[in-house]
Amino acid sequence: MSDAAERFDVVVVGAGPAGLAAAIGAINKGAKTLLIEREARLGGILKQCIHDGFGLIRFNKKMTGPEYAQHYIEQLKKTDVECALLTFVTSLKKAGDVFHLTLVSEDGLRYIEAKSIVLATGCRERTAKQISVHGTRPAGVFTAGSAQYYTNILGQMPTKRCVILGSGDIGLIMARRLTLEGAKVIGVYEAKPTPGGLMRNVAQCLNDFDIPLYTSKTVTRVYGDQRLTAVMTASVDENMIPISGTEEKIECDALILSVGLIPENELSDEIGIEIDKKTKGPVADQNYMTMTEGVYTCGNAYHVNDMVDYVSESGASAGANAADHAIGERCLVPVEAACDFLYCVPQKLDIMHMRGKTVLFFRSRDDRKKVTVSVKVNGDVIFSKKYVSLRPPEMERMEVDFSDICNDSKIELVMEGKHD
């Protein structure tokens, strides 16, 4: 089988913003690069994110998702990256230092060997099953992303009158989008006491259109035989348990869920990548290499990002590093984040392969005001930054110089300041 295999230096799986940047990053380093995409068009989820606000950091302008994607696609088309569209990876295995991939497309099977792999497979939405909404299973329960696909790609309205459960950014953006297209959005229900999306989206997507946001309320049940006819809402206590007596039945034809995203790493099962319980994505070092030698991660497959600009940044680095991939021992030192943090990435630092400053991202566990976040090495502060406010939906980025650390250094991320 290996006689028939085509050989590449770097194979990038997924051609969304992370994969596009990774493929460009790899080919610019001279690597023979293959980019694999299951859909017919490049761009991933950006194709359906027709709203603006992309590129504020990387390009200092407000672009729509399709514009941002096209910018990278045009760059990619100038390179020799081979794109395999409408192609699935059905098997990914490692033998020695070589990866073996089996691809399936309309043309049949294709066998690939690669020196390194970049997993840029993005993330998935949580579904109704994962949040245990009771009742029948009628048509009309959509994730926000699928409602967005119907509206913005197929040009079909998924609802005339709906309830949105969860206040993630896609849910807020869909509240506005469906309203603009003539649907009635009765309200956005959020089980937590604070909105899950960015405040600017609460302002420009809900407040601008007088769409109510109900916090500490959830949907407990759906009704309907063929099509959804109503949902039951209820207030929840601080443990998110519905409070009896607060139920309210609301007639509608759809329930749209925006209840969180989970990094997609099913493909890595076969090569046994270590997954971080906090991020639900792979554990990786500062060069975006996972705990499986030669496998790199980036974008939302690594951890769910709030800005596409950061997705591209990690993709570009992961692609370039995958191209430079040299087989050699790593020496990994963990970065320990205190309990004030939801998570911090990278989870480990490879002190054998330090390439300049390390980009750290973290999310706060709770809403906090006026805090200082510090990086300590053996108890000494080597970097610190003050924040006026921190919210879990907002990812924070810092660049830290770790060039002086050694294999027995204790690296901690700590937060000091009052609780909100």
Add this chain to the structure above:
Amino acid sequence: MIKTKDMICIVCPTGCRMKVQYDDKNISVEGNTCKRGEQFAKNEITDPMRSLTTTVRTVFKGFPVLPVRTDKDIPKPLVLSAMKEISKITVSKKVVMGEYIIENILNTGANIIASCDIPCEERE
């Protein structure tokens, strides 16, 4: 009489919470962390503006709607009227990113432009 309004800045993802105090002559802004926030808050009182992103029907097979946007902000009260104008249009020729779909929509001086190329040729 001085009026007070709480608002969230939508200029960037930071989303500063601002307090705006204003009367007929003066507007003062608190809570912003940059100049753009102050300008946004002042505009919100006098003449709120918004960008509009939506889709337009096309005749192309496999590409039934084209994403479009305003090339500059339009007055907020005109957003729904602009949607009505855009819904009257069907794009029947291949366009590229940035091409005008509607010029000077509702006499705002803003144009509706394509957000990406139409990738296919075949018509429905």
